[in-house]
Amino acid sequence: MTKAKAYPLDRSDREFKRLRIQAEALAAESDVMLQRIGVGSGWNCLDIGCGVGGITDLLSARVGPSGHVLGVDLDESSLVAARGWAEGLNLDNVSFQQANVLALDLPAESFDLVHMRYVVTTIRHYEEVIRNAYALVKPGGWLVLEESDSEGLHCYPEHPAWYRLKTLLQDVFDAVGADTRAGRRCWPIMRALGLEGLSFRPCQAGCRSGDDLVDYLPQTIISSRRFVAEHGLMEDAELDRLIADCRAHLADLDTLSTNVTLVQIWGRKPE
Numbered sequence: 001m002t003k004a005k006a007y008p009l010d011r012s013d014r015e016f017k018r019l020r021i022q023a024e025a026l027a028a029e030s031d032v033m034l035q036r037i038g039v040g041s042g043w044n045c046l047d048i049g050c051g052v053g054g055i056t057d058l059l060s061a062r063v064g065p066s067g068h069v070l071g072v073d074l075d076e077s078s079l080v081a082a083r084g085w086a087e088g089l090n091l092d093n094v095s096f097q098q099a100n101v102l103a104l105d106l107p108a109e110s111f112d113l114v115h116m117r118y119v120v121t122t123i124r125h126y127e128e129v130i131r132n133a134y135a136l137v138k139p140g141g142w143l144v145l146e147e148s149d150s151e152g153l154h155c156y157p158e159h160p161a162w163y164r165l166k167t168l169l170q171d172v173f174d175a176v177g178a179d180t181r182a183g184r185r186c187w188p189i190m191r192a193l194g195l196e197g198l199s200f201r202p203c204q205a206g207c208r209s210g211d212d213l214v215d216y217l218p219q220t221i222i223s224s225r226r227f228v229a230e231h232g233l234m235e236d237a238e239l240d241r242l243i244a245d246c247r248a249h250l251a252d253l254d255t256l257s258t259n260v261t262l263v264q265i266w267g268r269k270p271e
């Protein structure tokens with residue numbers, strides 16, 4: 001079994017909140033994709049690396065009471081948060097269980113749709129992760145990826161603190177064996193699987209001052225701060241100053257920013 005290197009983000013309540021804000025900001029774009037795929041009543045769906053909920057709520061609404069959505073994640077504390085959240089929303093057709101995408105113990109070819117968002121981004125192992133997920137898709141079912149391309153991170157007007165933090169985010173992910181530009185690297189692997197109707201849809205969330213997602217870049221850096229120190233990428237005092245400068249810039253009503261590009265790639269396993 002392949003062993004994942006260190007996961008680049010912490011698993012604190014603050015990080016869980018960041019994931020929830022991110023999921024809400026991306027929900028409309030993920031749902032457009034599910035609509036295009038035609039996810040419907042009675043489907044059996046799997047969200048691998050669902051974290052504190054992932055897109056299980058969107059899938060739940062589409063598959064209805066005759067369908068089922070399973071969310072799996074390596075991390076039990078994330079699943080505890082996911083279960084509490086799903087209960088609060090009365091998602092009766094959703095369940096969660098612990099699983100490692102690098103050593104999956106789920107029945108082969110049993111899901112109508114298998115989805116991952118920001119999983120390859122955080123653990124790499126591109127080929128193995130994608131092939132393991134593919135093995136669970138029924139013939140005629142869908143394999144669906146949403147991964148990151150950090151080149152999409154921009155702010156207007158440009159500000160040096162923003163761009164230093166962007167580079168730092170890319171460097172810290174590289175240092176732990178993750179990849180903020182995983183989206184583009186997944187395409188040839190998805191193509192090689194011979195999926196039918198292979199689709200590519202890059203999309204992006206944008207923020208103004210005061211939007212929930214506006215603190216994405218400082219927050220993500222804070223969640224990977226332990227590894228910034230461990231790999232000697234930046235001194236604490238400089239990091240604190242950059243985060244404060246970046247936040248002050250983002251708080252300006254004239255500042256706009258764009259998030260990492262959400263690279264959506266999906267296709268159907270031949271019958």
Ligand SMILES: C[S@@+](CC[C@H](N)C(=O)[O-])C[C@H]1O[C@@H](n2cnc3c(N)ncnc32)[C@H](O)[C@@H]1O
Nearest residue numbers: 049050051054073074075099100101102117118
């Ligand atoms: C950036 S989070 C994304 C969570 C969720 N997909 C979303 O979009 O909100 C990545 C998730 O992948 C999970 N993960 C990391 N390594 C994993 C593995 N080997 N198997 C399963 N899940 C894993 C992490 O615990 C984390 O919850």
